[in-house]
Amino acid sequence: MSTIIARSLELALVLFIVFHGKNIISGGIKEYFGWPKGFAARIVNNAVPTTLNETLWGAGFSLYTAAYARVGVTQFAAIQLGRVIENLFIMAAFSIGDAALILVGEKLGAGELEHGYLLAKKLLKISAVIGVTSGFLLICVSKPIIRIFNFTPEGALYTFYILIVYGSVMGVVVVNGANVVGNLRAGGDTKFAMAADCSCTWFIGVPIAFLTTQWLHLPIYIAVLLVQSEEIVKLFILLKRFQSKKWVRNVISDL
DSSP states (O other): OHHHHHHHHHHHHHHHHHHHHHHHSOSOHHHHHOOOHHHHHHHHHHHHHHHHHHHHHHHHHHHHHHHHTTSOHHHHHHHHHHHHHHHHHHHHHHHHHHHHHHHHHHHHHTTOHHHHHHHHHHHHHHHHHHHHHHHHHHHHHHHHHHHHSOOOHHHHHHHHHHHHHHHHHHHHHHHHHIIIIIIIHHTTOHHHHHHHHHHHIIIIIHHHHHIIIIISOOOHHHHHHHHTHHHHHHHHHHHHHHHHTTTOOOTTTTO
16 A cells, blocks of 8 residues: 555656646756856865765775774774764764854855854864863763673773773864864865875874784774874874965855
């Protein structure tokens, strides 16, 4: 019965579009796809680095998993559980980056460059406070959350140490996210954001992950701690770029 109803609704929708399409879609096809070359080039120039950024970052994150997966079942289970628990705290904190992209982008697009910079500066401070607070709460509640899972004492201890690492650097991670996802992209500085984000992941984080787990055979929580050095290096690179104001631009002028 549900299939018949669904098919009937689809048929009704098709008939409605056929007989009333002119009232729904106004204008010729070229008006929807005939973008000026300058406009299309500007969109591609900003979109391609962002797409590559997310792709390369995802690939690097997969290599982290590949490195950690070879250290042993218990330690790998600990890192996986640690990531799940960390996400409960960091995903809400990362929303500040999306807010910065919208709010700062609005001011820059309106030509209020100085106002946009000052707003971005305030949002960075807010992101730091939110990140540090979230990290502190993560450390405080880590043991009760770990007890929910049926882990061995060794696995629970590894997970607790990993969560201490994640909680300690969460403020840095959130600030970096607000800068890359929010401020730099709002100003169209997507190429620098991609270079800073991906270079730290591929030239610092990934090599350290394999070095510490495959050659030095360090405990998983020590490996995770050393891998986080990429976030520290990235922090200084992004803050220097932020303070230079080279990213403060109106990318939608003359459109």
